[in-house]
Amino acid sequence: MMDYIFTGSQFDSDFCRRAFGFSGETLEIGSARTDVLFAPDEANARIRKLYQIPTEGKILMYAPTFRYKDGDCSKGCEYILIADFGVIKNALEERFGGEWFILLRLHPNVQNSIGELCLEPWVKNATAYPDSQELVAACDILISDFSSIMFEPAFVHKPVFLLASDFDNYVGKEYELAIAYESLPFARAESNGQLAENIRAYKEDEYVARVDAFMEHYGVKEDGHASERAVKYILDLL
Numbered sequence: 001m002m003d004y005i006f007t008g009s010q011f012d013s014d015f016c017r018r019a020f021g022f023s024g025e026t027l028e029i030g031s032a033r034t035d036v037l038f039a040p041d042e043a044n045a046r047i048r049k050l051y052q053i054p055t056e057g058k059i060l061m062y063a064p065t066f067r068y069k070d071g072d073c074s075k076g077c078e079y080i081l082i083a084d085f086g087v088i089k090n091a092l093e094e095r096f097g098g099e100w101f102i103l104l105r106l107h108p109n110v111q112n113s114i115g116e117l118c119l120e121p122w123v124k125n126a127t128a129y130p131d132s133q134e135l136v137a138a139c140d141i142l143i144s145d146f147s148s149i150m151f152e153p154a155f156v157h158k159p160v161f162l163l164a165s166d167f168d169n170y171v172g173k174e175y176e177l178a179i180a181y182e183s184l185p186f187a188r189a190e191s192n193g194q195l196a197e198n199i200r201a202y203k204e205d206e207y208v209a210r211v212d213a214f215m216e217h218y219g220v221k222e223d224g225h226a227s228e229r230a231v232k233y234i235l236d237l238l
Helices: 010-020 032-038 041-051 085-096 108-116 132-138 148-154 167-173 192-200 204-217 226-237
Strands: 004-007 025-028 058-062 100-104 123-125 141-144 160-163 187-189
Touching: 004 010, 004 226, 010 025, 032 132, 032 148, 032 226, 041 100, 041 132, 058 085, 058 132, 085 100, 085 141, 085 192, 132 148, 141 148, 148 160, 148 204, 160 192, 187 192
Parallel strands: 004 025, 058 100, 058 141, 100 123, 141 160, 160 187
Antiparallel strands: none
């Protein structure tokens, strides 16, 4: 029933046509929700005040997706803690310096699992925060596994690291990935030790070059002005 779809890339346009059986017009103007990533100051200040993170503190967001119990969707969803926050924090402070705080962002399907976790004072539960884009805007680095949120910090060249110890099980039993995992421009780890090594070995120039090549390959149009283009297009139709 849709006449138009605003998308953020050529990949998005093609995916929408396949996934939705859409035959209308796709407009690759960028994603309005990502504009905040290019003008993050207000969101940054809001997040720091809410979670009591000092201005000089650095922020990592850990945003894993959920798993089905035993790989069976009929058994419901669960969150399995893979990340060792202490190991990650030490690696971040060794490589990047400063004092690091971690925002834990669970998938909505498993947000009730937070009650089972005992978090250090420097780990903040950001699961209930209403806008994940503002969290991405505020963070300095993101760690995820298979969640599409991994791409959003990369739009503005923030470092992204992947931690997934169950690739074969996840892809084999739960999901077919839309993009080949090995083609992603992010350092991948199957253990906390390997993740720590990837953090310590991070080289900004090499990372930015990989991200730029990836975004060009998929025709990404995110630049912080998607809202303006969306409004103009709508007004021109009226």
